[in-house]
Amino acid sequence: MANELKAADDILGNEKMAVLIIALDGELGESPDLIPYDAPEDDIRTWATEAIFGGTIPGIEAQEVDLTNFKVRRLPAKDGLPDRVMVRPKTEVGIVDIVDMPDDVKIQVDACNSIQDADARCEAKIAILDPFYANLGGKAGTHVYVDNTPDHFSFTISPKKGLATR
Amino acid sequence: MIRETIVVFDVNGKAIYWHEPDDRSAGYVPDSDDLWDVLWEHRDHLGGYAHTHPGHGPVSPSGIDLTTFDAIEKGLGKQLLWPILSFDQMVCVVRNPLFKSKPNVTHRWTVAGPLTIEFDWVDELRRKSGSEEAPSPV
Numbered sequence: 001m002a003n004e005l006k007a008a009d010d011i012l013g014n015e016k017m018a019v020l021i022i023a024l025d026g027e028l029g030e031s032p033d034l035i036p037y038d039a040p041e042d043d044i045r046t047w048a049t050e051a052i053f054g055g056t057i058p059g060i061e062a063q064e065v066d067l068t069n070f071k072v073r074r075l076p077a078k079d080g081l082p083d084r085v086m087v088r089p090k091t092e093v094g095i096v097d098i099v100d101m102p103d104d105v106k107i108q109v110d111a112c113n114s115i116q117d118a119d120a121r122c123e124a125k126i127a128i129l130d131p132f133y134a135n136l137g138g139k140a141g142t143h144v145y146v147d148n149t150p151d152h153f154s155f156t157i158s159p160k161k162g163l164a165t166r
Numbered sequence: 167m168i169r170e171t172i173v174v175f176d177v178n179g180k181a182i183y184w185h186e187p188d189d190r191s192a193g194y195v196p197d198s199d200d201l202w203d204v205l206w207e208h209r210d211h212l213g214g215y216a217h218t219h220p221g222h223g224p225v226s227p228s229g230i231d232l233t234t235f236d237a238i239e240k241g242l243g244k245q246l247l248w249p250i251l252s253f254d255q256m257v258c259v260v261r262n263p264l265f266k267s268k269p270n271v272t273h274r275w276t277v278a279g280p281l282t283i284e285f286d287w288v289d290e291l292r293r294k295s296g297s298e299e300a301p302s303p304v
Contacts, residue, residue: 023206023241023242024240024241024243025240025241025243026209026241026242026243026244027243065240068233069233069234069236069237070237070241071197073199073202088202088206088241089202089234089237089238089240089241089242090197090233090234090237090238091197091198091201091202091205091234091238092194092195092196092197092198092230092234093170093172093194093195093217093228093230093231093234094170094191094193094194094195094228094230094231095193095194095219095228095230117224120223120224121223121224121226124221124222124223124224124225124252
């Protein structure tokens with residue numbers, strides 16, 4: 001693989017090439033095609049999706065797969081291994097993404113038995129968020145319903161404005 | 167400090183890894199290469215991972231939670247158990263045996279009723295999430 005990488009570098013100039021590795025179905029599949037190490041994450045996910053669909057990844061069954069919720073991890077050459085780019089599942093959990101904290105935040109509550117059930121769950125989440133917003137100088141405040149279906153309720157809370165009404 | 171925390175457990179329900187990164191908050195545990203490495207390393211005997219939604223009262227999975235559960239099971243090629251705990255309640259999220267092909271991720275999951283088994287890490291997980299600092303429920 002090191003020779004192939006060097007050959008690719010020679011052809012493409014100074015662009016660093018890497019082995020594409022995909023974690024799927026309990027397998028770590030390695031694509032025979034090299035990709036640019038510094039390519040944008042969306043491009044890498046697209047190439048991985050196409051490679052899986054085309055059945056070109058040894059060990060991984062050809063299939064249509066959505067890698068939207070997979071992350072790209074860049075592993076520089078080390079211990080005799082070449083530069084590698086791994087596509088693997090995300091591991092984040094939480095009520096809200098911290099990046100969205102300063103703005104309105106949409107919260108989804110699923111599998112509710114009733115609107116009262118949805119109310120209770122949303123209020124519980126706001127109670128959890130209040131201390132965090134307080135640290136930012138704000139307050140979770142009240143919420144408004146958006147995008148509701150019989151078993152799926154979403155809320156938008158306005159942490160700093162505090163003006164939203166149900 | 168009140169912060170979400172994760173514990174990874176094996177197929178016997180025993181804790182095998184505590185995930186307590188410094189950058190976690192009361193509402194979020196960021197993506198982590200370290201956590202993924204643990205899940206992959208233990209995939210043959212992995213049972214799942216539990217996380218907290220700090221505070222008291224009912225808990226349910228968020229959209230972020232469900233898309234993560236979905237992705238990890240796809241990556242590992244196996245179904246897992248996904249407990250979510252507040253300071254006084256717990257639910258376990260599992261893949262719905264129906265609606266596997268539904269495009270909306272919320273339809274592919276369901277919440278299991280009370281379990282007949284007990285995990286020995288529950289109190290420690292709540293403590294690590296700040297349960298001792300949390301105000302009592304009204």
